[in-house]
Amino acid sequence: MSKEFTIEELSNYNTKKELFVAIRGYVYDVTGFLEDHPGGDEVLMDVAGQEATEAYDDAGHSEDADKTLDKFLIGRLNAPAGAGAGKTRNKGTVGSTQKSLQSLLLRTMFYLVAIFVGAGAFSYLKIYIGGS
Numbered sequence: 598m599s600k601e602f603t604i605e606e607l608s609n610y611n612t613k614k615e616l617f618v619a620i621r622g623y624v625y626d627v628t629g630f631l632e633d634h635p636g637g638d639e640v641l642m643d644v645a646g647q648e649a650t651e652a653y654d655d656a657g658h659s660e661d662a663d664k665t666l667d668k669f670l671i672g673r674l675n676a677p678a679g680a681g682a683g684k685t686r687n688k689g690t691v692g693s694t695q696k697s698l699q700s701l702l703l704r705t706m707f708y709l710v711a712i713f714v715g716a717g718a719f720s721y722l723k724i725y726i727g728g729s
């Protein structure tokens with residue numbers, strides 16, 4: 598994995614015989630995967646020779662798909678500005694930030710529920726047991 602592609606070079610590989618796509622700044626040769634892609638060959642043809650990060654992400658691929666992608670890695674996209682080149686391949690950081698936010702939210706909800714239950718039990722005891 599050493600070759601650097603410009604977006605122009607990449608655009609030459611847009612046929613079923615040679616199909617390259619760029620995702621998150623990396624270039625993948627997915628020619629051999631056309632037939633095997635669970636999402637069909639048409640969607641791959643739609644982004645053939647192009648920057649396909651958005652299409653790839655929008656399809657909601659699994660981590661397994663990311664691993665499959667790794668097998669086809671052939672180089673880097675040398676794009677001057679934007680379109681996926683600056684994005685990192687490491688989804689992990691985003692994922693773990695989201696996860697820790699989620700668990701914070703869950704914990705907060707847990708405490709709130711605990712307080713409500715506690716307060717409910719307290720009022721119940723006060724009214725029905727200690728209330729005379």
Ligand code: HEM
Pocket residue numbers: 618625627630634635636637640641644649652653656657658659660661662665666
């Ligand atoms: C270029 C490299 C790509 C690889 C290696 C790849 C790999 C995969 C894999 C392994 C799956 C199975 C489900 C999963 O594990 O997520 C999948 C499903 C799918 N892919 Fe891709 N994909 C690629 C590109 C794309 C693109 C560019 C699109 C569309 C815009 C796309 C659309 C889909 C869709 C719609 C499914 C779901 C199919 C279904 O569940 O019936 N994929 N892909």
